[in-house]
Amino acid sequence: xxxxxxxxxxxxxxxxxxxxxxxxxxxxxxxxxxxxxxxxxxxxxxxxxxxxxxxxxxxxxxxxxxxxxxxxxxxxxxxxxxxxxxxxxxxxxxxxxxxxxxxxxxxxxxxxxxxxxxxxxxxxxxxxxxxxxxxxxxxxxxxxxxxxxxxxxxxxxxxxxxxxxxxxxxxxxxxxxxxxxxxxxxxxxxxxxxxxxxxxxxxxxxxxxxxxxxxxxxxxxxxxxxxxxxxxxxxxxxxxxxxxxxxxxxxxxxxxxxxxxxxxxxxxxxxxxxxxxxxxxxxxxxxxxxxxxxxxxxxxxxxxxxxxxxxxxxxxxxxxxxxxxxxxxxxxxxxxxxxxxxxx
Amino acid sequence: xxxxxxxxxxxxxxxxxxxxxxxxxxxxxxxxxxxxxxxxxxxxxxxxxxxxxxxxxxxxxxxxxxxxxxxxxxxxxxxxxxxxxxxxxxxxxxxxxxxxxxxxxxxxxxxxxxxxxxxxxxxxxxxxxxxxxxxxxxxxxxxxxxxxxxxxxxxxxxxxxxxxxxxxxxxxxxxxxxxxxxxxxxxxxxxxxxxxxxxxxxxxxxxxxxxxxxxxxxxxxxxxxxxxxxxxxxxxxxxxxxxxxxxxxxxxxxxxxxxxxxxx
Numbered sequence: 001x002x003x004x005x006x007x008x009x010x011x012x013x014x015x016x017x018x019x020x021x022x023x024x025x026x027x028x029x030x031x032x033x034x035x036x037x038x039x040x041x042x043x044x045x046x047x048x049x050x051x052x053x054x055x056x057x058x059x060x061x062x063x064x065x066x067x068x069x070x071x072x073x074x075x076x077x078x079x080x081x082x083x084x085x086x087x088x089x090x091x092x093x094x095x096x097x098x099x100x101x102x103x104x105x106x107x108x109x110x111x112x113x114x115x116x117x118x119x120x121x122x123x124x125x126x127x128x129x130x131x132x133x134x135x136x137x138x139x140x141x142x143x144x145x146x147x148x149x150x151x152x153x154x155x156x157x158x159x160x161x162x163x164x165x166x167x168x169x170x171x172x173x174x175x176x177x178x179x180x181x182x183x184x185x186x187x188x189x190x191x192x193x194x195x196x197x198x199x200x201x202x203x204x205x206x207x208x209x210x211x212x213x214x215x216x217x218x219x220x221x222x223x224x225x226x227x228x229x230x231x232x233x234x235x236x237x238x239x240x241x242x243x244x245x246x247x248x249x250x251x252x253x254x255x256x257x258x259x260x261x262x263x264x265x266x267x268x269x270x271x272x273x274x275x276x277x278x279x280x281x282x283x284x285x286x287x288x289x290x291x292x293x294x295x296x297x298x299x300x301x302x303x304x305x306x307x308x309x310x311x312x313x314x315x316x317x318x319x320x321x322x323x324x325x326x327x328x329x330x331x332x333x334x335x336x337x338x339x340x341x342x343x344x
Numbered sequence: 345x346x347x348x349x350x351x352x353x354x355x356x357x358x359x360x361x362x363x364x365x366x367x368x369x370x371x372x373x374x375x376x377x378x379x380x381x382x383x384x385x386x387x388x389x390x391x392x393x394x395x396x397x398x399x400x401x402x403x404x405x406x407x408x409x410x411x412x413x414x415x416x417x418x419x420x421x422x423x424x425x426x427x428x429x430x431x432x433x434x435x436x437x438x439x440x441x442x443x444x445x446x447x448x449x450x451x452x453x454x455x456x457x458x459x460x461x462x463x464x465x466x467x468x469x470x471x472x473x474x475x476x477x478x479x480x481x482x483x484x485x486x487x488x489x490x491x492x493x494x495x496x497x498x499x500x501x502x503x504x505x506x507x508x509x510x511x512x513x514x515x516x517x518x519x520x521x522x523x524x525x526x527x528x529x530x531x532x533x534x535x536x537x538x539x540x541x542x543x544x545x546x547x548x549x550x551x552x553x554x555x556x557x558x559x560x561x562x563x564x565x566x567x568x569x570x571x572x573x574x575x576x577x578x579x580x581x582x583x584x585x586x587x588x589x590x591x592x593x594x595x596x597x598x599x600x601x602x603x604x605x606x607x608x
Binding site for chain 1: 423427428434443444448455457
């Protein structure tokens with residue numbers, strides 16, 4: 001693909017983000033005129049208090065969260081697919097999102113039975129606790145994976161280890177559920193559905209700042225990622241320290257998943273699908289192109305999914321996970337069908 | 345120009361070891377490789393050719409002995425320094441899709457490019473030169489996955505050239521190729537060693553071709569270890585017969601070809 005068409009496509013992706021972002025502010029169960037939205041955003045305080053609240057406390061943070069989460073998951077998925085040289089690798093595959101779930105399950109489900117306080121009733125403190133437990137859970141699993149990565153040679157072995165660790169985490173969650181109060185289970189299940197709106201108030205800015213710090217770090221890995229594409233032996237011969245590279249890439253993508261999952265729940269599919277869609281669009285494996293493309297594509301697709309989940313007509317909102325799968329899966333299938341025979 | 349000793353191997357044992365077992369594959373090799381020479385490593389399957397190559401390219405630590413590259417011990421090289429001294433072409437199949445030949449050859453410049461992997465005008469010139477040296481200008485825009493085995497081999501050789509290393513190691517570069525392509529690749533490597541002052545070392549099963557084209561041959565098998573010489577010397581002193589002659593297979597010193605005996 002020529003340089004100019006790459007740039008054009010990249011700009012289109014950027015424009016789609018802007019477009020979906022505006023639509024996200026505009027559409028919802030309450031219709032608010034465009035000029036009012038602009039007025040609210042630039043701080044002109046003349047309008048309807050309810051409208052101001054809807055925009056500033058609901059739609060804006062939700063859109064920003066969706067954007068950042070989508071970008072994070074897509075980049076993380078790309079990193080994993082490259083480091084494991086496996087097109088099926090994604091944030092959930094390595095057990096990292098299971099780790100987050102396990103952390104949340106431990107806190108949400110055990111707090112009721114052991115502490116005697118149902119966390120689901122604690123409001124903001126409860127939310128912060130859930131976020132922290134998700135981060136701790138996924139980072140623990142990630143540390144385990146990183147430790148295993150030092151010991152085993154093959155990438156497939158490591159991938160299978162990750163899947164197994166995920167199964168173990170899910171099994172423990174199952175056991176915890178068995179012993180928990182019904183309302184706690186409900187709180188856990190709702191977290192598990194994934195949502196871009198669970199994050200509220202001050203937490204949104206924390207999440208966005210975290211992502212703004214973490215996402216650019218992945219760009220430092222572009223050369224490393226391209227070398228990893230050649231396979232371990234060629235990469236080593238070209239001067240790459242394979243162990244350190246693997247650790248850096250897994251670490252970077254793991255932290256991204258951990259943070260996103262902590263704030264939004266285990267959002268499925270975006271991490272797996274977006275890199276494939278971008279490879280299909282840009283016809284290249286060069287990370288200097290595909291990494292920014294995945295970042296933009298992830299943000300755009302997450303905004304689109306959020307928009308669909310909140311379409312007027314659906315009272316409340318659909319679970320994001322259903323939408324990401326319903327939108328993403330057919331797109332990936334379409335990309336795969338349209339690829340030339342040798343591309344896959 | 346004269347040849348220089350680029351690699352010296354002293355008392356080298358190769359093989360695999362972990363905490364419990366040590367499995368020695370080749371024992372006590374003393375040998376040298378020279379610039380402007382094409383050296384072929386010949387030996388039956390299981391003789392330890394790949395293990396020896398992996399050890400010389402630092403993929404595998406030596407069990408005993410020393411490897412000196414341009415006078416410096418191999419262990420003293422950092423990963424990034426070594427990348428500027430030894431280039432490899434391996435048998436493992438590439439799993440990359442959607443990378444153009446241009447980009448792949450360009451990867452050979454990574455030891456020289458900076459943090460972001462951005463290629464300077466000089467880097468691009470070297471890539472262009474490498475591509476035209478190997479004669480694959482016509483493949484530049486092609487995606488790697490659409491190439492034939494022979495074409496891919498040439499692209500990887502171009503990658504190794506772009507790496508600008510004085511030494512190039514190749515693991516069975518002629519495997520999977522048809523006969524004319526085998527000859528073409530070997531001729532290409534021979535002319536590269538001459539014209540570009542490279543030390544080229546490759547393992548191969550194409551005995552007769554290697555004996556015709558190589559400057560030096562290393563014969564390797566379990567019972568005899570390593571024997572080194574020019575093809576002529578090895579043919580005349582009976583070493584080739586000793587390594588490869590089996591019941592029903594004889595080496596004809598005159599023609600330097602193998603004959604199958606007992607055919608009617």
